[in-house]
Amino acid sequence: MNFLLTEQPINPTALREKMLSPQAGAYCSYEGWVRDHNEGKEVAELHYSSYTQLAPSIADQILTEAKEKFNVTAAIVHRTGPLRVGDIAVWVGVTAHHRGDTFLACRYIIDNVKFRLPIWKKEIYTDNSEAWIENNHCGCADPANLQIHHKHEC
């Protein structure tokens, strides 16, 4: 299964190399980076915690759905533990014969990772206050909705 939770820094160059295939004509990747601000507050650090015994089976479901819908090869790596500004929180890589499938699948996967993978983010601000992020989905209650591209997402 092409899923990894890791406390180590994510290496996109190494992950990309694992995706190489002479049959693939298109490669789309997505990375979520830790920003220096969120909703007006200066972010010093994020802390991701996960339910490690549950996450792999959920990731596997998401990857299987993407393969069935879009006929792609795909992988997900999510970091946990403390992250600093500029760190990669999540990486998704997708290959396919043609580009359209890679974009749709990559978007499908990251949307569902954010909505369904049992991982939670605490923001620690430069003033030392901290907060668990309540919801990063703008009220999208149903994963089926995630196939639609939201104009204004969080």
Add this chain to the structure above:
Amino acid sequence: MNFLLTEQPINPTALREKMLSPQAGAYCSYEGWVRDHNEGKEVAELHYSSYTQLAPSIADQILTEAKEKFNVTAAIVHRTGPLRVGDIAVWVGVTAHHRGDTFLACRYIIDNVKFRLPIWKKEIYTDNSEAWIENNHCGCADPANLQIHHKHEC
């Protein structure tokens, strides 16, 4: 301007590093790879030729459109000359605050690169025959159509 035509191999690791920014929370990249087959024929080599005095202004237009539509930072690198199976023909990198914009912009850019950038591809097959690719757009005659995601593209 974030556009380059090059006869040298494309280095996605170096290009990605130029996109890093503490304000960006999302990074989407696309790569077109030379496949070992196309429409049932075994491909040995591709040869891309370009109109080098025209391509930069067209690329600049595409990037400007993407920035205006999606509020992203973006770059395009396209290789020319002879390419072998597995080589990167084109690279597009996009960053933004949020992921939705990066996906839409990256897709917009690569679709328009294929349709509007003055570059042409000759396929050389393993039986030594060769052919200029006639059209890789499935009859999409109008660049405006490219904002719609085609289910069955070439």
Add this chain to the structure above:
Amino acid sequence: MQIKVLYFAQLADLAGRTEEQIEVSERSAESLYADLRTAYNFPHDFKQLQVAINHELSAHETPLEEGDEIAFLPPMTGG
């Protein structure tokens, strides 16, 4: 009936622990959560949480069994 409860994220912070054994008399996850919510001041309504039993997502009304490991999962915020 002994149940093991796993806490994650905000719930772990509020409970001050990541797991504990609890003796329950009812087999209802909702009733168990109501007790925990009172004890630890959890902010979520039961229906806002997903329920995992023995490391699998489960329906809210699944009856608890002796020795189950249950987790109440706040809305996920990875990525």
Add this chain to the structure above:
Amino acid sequence: MQIKVLYFAQLADLAGRTEEQIEVSERSAESLYADLRTAYNFPHDFKQLQVAINHELSAHETPLEEGDEIAFLPPMTGG
């Protein structure tokens, strides 16, 4: 009137060159292309091609000027 014609891709292969100077009597790009098509057996209709004059995309009916560099561009196939 002297015009420089630039050839790309299939048109360069068929013309056996990437550019040439041509003496034209009419100022019409369509008429110039018709002559070149006959000479080199180009497969495209004029309307299938984009026209670039002095390295800028131009309308098909733009009148030619002495010294212009013109290119007839087949459908692009990069990426």
